Amino acid sequence: MRLLSLLHRWTGAITGLLLAVIGLSGTALVWEGYWIGLPGAGDPVIADPAALGRVVETARATGPDLSYITFASEEIGLHQAIYHDGSGAYFSQDAVLVERWESFWERPELWLFDLHHYLFLGEAGKTITGILGLLLLAFTISGLILWWRTRKTFRLRLFPARWTASAVVRHHRDLGAVASPLLLLVAVTGSAMVFPAVTDAVLSPLAKDRSAIALPANSPAPTAQTDWPVLMTRAQSAFPQAYPRRLMMPREAGAPVAVRFRQDFEWTPNGRSYIYLDPFRALVLAVDDPAEGSAADAVREKLYPIHAGKVGGLAWQMALTFAGLALVMLGTLAMWSFWFAGSTKRAVGKLRPRDALRA
Known part of the structure; x- marks a missing residue:
């Protein structure tokens, strides 16, 4: 002792x-969610895929090389865009720029x-x-x-x-x-x-064997001609009852665009339901549905929401x-x-x- x-x-x-x-x-x-305090942070969520697509267009036009955009939620009613150079921005749900920063040190929620x-x-x-x-x-x-x-x-x-x-x-x-x-x-x-x-x-x-999602290695990169409202609408069609939570741009050449959704049974605020799309043709290439996962997947999914409140x-x-x-x-x-x-x-x-x- x-x-x-x-x-x-x-x-x-x-x-x-x-x-x-x-x-x-x-x-x-x-x-x-209580102390961010920016205009529009308390707005109710509008989950219209076409409107979200217009926000993506605005985010791409606002900063260089968009990495991902997290859509508004009940906790924070603003869309948060993060760029590859470390900068970022908040947008209102009607695609108006609310806040822009060049480094995460300028936003307390990011450096915390x-x-x-x-x-x-x-x-x-x-x-x-x-x-x-x-x-x-x-x-x-x-x-x-x-x-x-x-x-x-x-x-x-x-x-x-x-x-x-x-x-x-x-x-x-x-x-x-x-x-x-x-x-x-x-x-x-x-x-x-x-x-x-x-x-x-x-x-x-608790785990079980599950086939890996087959993704094409030659998907075209997003361009100025990509129709983001149409692309978000196509993504929503794969999970009609789910909430769109995050759009992620390709991390490497040939990778598709990914959109995360949260279904009702998921605890993770950004969800673990993925849609992979061809940004040139706005086609759904693959779907990763956690409803088909194992009990081990379900436990892992709950770690973050329990830990973070x-x-x-x-x-x-x-x-x-x-x-x-x-x-x-x-x-x-x-x-x-x-x-x-x-x-x-x-x-x-x-x-x-x-x-x-x-x-």
Whole structure:
């Protein structure tokens, strides 16, 4: 038990600040639909495929080399276009430019997303956040084991009773015990998304063989003559009852245009239903319908919406907010009590009684 306590304390003291950053940024992202605050952000969604096609035309004319455009949703009533050079724009649902930026640093929802997922370090940062998720899982389990011995002294407080090392540690244990179910869920879902190979191995008993979607390798590239309203209308015909969520331009020569839809049974806000199209002839080339997937696919699809608060309404957003703020306090107070509170106590102990009173 002593070894477990040492591992818990030392690892938390080293990684506590990073976990606090992850918790705070994640909490802010849960509520992004409320604080973006641009004109039209609260508009109701108009899911007319021809109108969406006109928005795509405007987005392509506004910036160079469109990468993808995410269509308006109930959370944010604006279309978001992202370009290959890192710039982007918001458009109203009647295809009017609302906001334009040259770098993601100009939009807080974009750099907060990058901070939470990548720590501003790209793919290496993504791996680090996945490891932090696994550490959070270990912290939560080991913390519950350590707390169990002192459970009779449990007191739930917003802040420590006193700002001493022992009081902070007691507060840390009690707060961690209360938040542990949510922290376990956040840690598991986050790490599962970062390490898909591990997730696939765990879910392999629920998986089933499924033929890969055959896509042509010589699809023509979109041009100025591409009729985007017609193309979006054709895409909608493949999923008449689904919601168009994102249009993605070809990433390489010969690849088709892809449109993501969200069907009613899908939890992921942008859906996992794909339509692949020939932009020259506005023809549907292939359809990837998650309704034909396995139970493992269904579980994977639910990881992100649970982790990000995209399901469950206000109640789940509040629960995730508590988990995020608890993680901030657990991380920062763990570091403070380990690195600073102990040194302060030792420094005071070295003073003579009279000097200690003056201090």
